[in-house]
Amino acid sequence: QQQVKQSPQSLIVQKGGISIINCAYENTAFDYFPWYQQFPGKGPALLIAIRPDVSEKKEGRFTISFNKSAKQFSLHIMDSQPGDSATYFCAASIRASGTYKYIFGTGTRLKVLA
Amino acid sequence: KAGVTQTPRYLIKTRGQQVTLSCSPISGHRSVSWYQQTPGQGLQFLFEYFSETQRNKGNFPGRFSGRQFSNSRSEMNVSTLELGDSALYLCASGRLDSINTEAFFGQGTRLTVV
Numbered sequence: 001q002q003q004v005k006q007s008p009q010s011l012i013v014q015k016g017g018i019s020i021i022n023c024a025y026e027n028t029a030f031d032y033f034p035w036y037q038q039f040p041g042k043g044p045a046l047l048i049a050i051r052p053d054v055s056e057k058k059e060g061r062f063t064i065s066f067n068k069s070a071k072q073f074s075l076h077i078m079d080s081q082p083g084d085s086a087t088y089f090c091a092a093s094i095r096a097s098g099t100y101k102y103i104f105g106t107g108t109r110l111k112v113l114a
Numbered sequence: 115k116a117g118v119t120q121t122p123r124y125l126i127k128t129r130g131q132q133v134t135l136s137c138s139p140i141s142g143h144r145s146v147s148w149y150q151q152t153p154g155q156g157l158q159f160l161f162e163y164f165s166e167t168q169r170n171k172g173n174f175p176g177r178f179s180g181r182q183f184s185n186s187r188s189e190m191n192v193s194t195l196e197l198g199d200s201a202l203y204l205c206a207s208g209r210l211d212s213i214n215t216e217a218f219f220g221q222g223t224r225l226t227v228v
Binding site: 024027032041043044045046049079089091098099100102103104105106107 | 118145147149150156157158159162164170172204206208210216217218219220222223
């Protein structure tokens with residue numbers, strides 16, 4: 001019940017295309033869902049995050065879509081660029097309990113072709 | 115503003131030895147969490163400290179321990195190292211003063227056990 005399932009494992013997209021990464025969870029107590037971007041040799045960096053009372057959140061080219069009833073959320077990267085090539089992790093936590101304990105998905109390796 | 119600083123960046127140890135990793139959080143952050151990242155298991159939560167108290171612990175053996183000092187700096191210790199402990203160990207810090215504040219990751223310590 002603590003798992004967060006992420007797909008696909010890897011993704012290749014043409015420059016200018018849309019990258020879509022999906023995550024699903026079981027624990028309805030999760031109340032905070034961030035997405036992290038990680039480049040080789042670096043720690044994960046927060047991209048965008050959403051709470052379950054919102055169905056969509058957009059920041060620049062990055063959008064999270066959230067479906068509370070289906071217990072799924074996804075990251076859309078519009079106009080994908082070669083600089084977006086990285087590994088993306090979704091995560092979930094129970095922030096109401098006052099913790100940063102994150103359950104991470106297994107990651108998606110994105111490659112954007114020039 | 116300085117980010118989360120982890121030292122050392124790289125470490126090579128022999129099986130059976132012990133190791134101590136250090137994490138200096140962003141100034142003003144009182145929460146420090148530790149994660150283990152491996153290709154096979156992804157990012158897994160180790161433990162979280164807030165104001166020198168361990169608040170959460172992941173499913174790792176007792177060989178993994180940590181502590182937090184009064185200045186919020188944190189250390190984690192792994193005793194009796196095993197080959198499977200080779201991983202990137204990441205530290206994240208946050209203020210945890212509201213439900214929407216985020217945690218920020220350091221670049222990690224790459225531990226290799228030989």
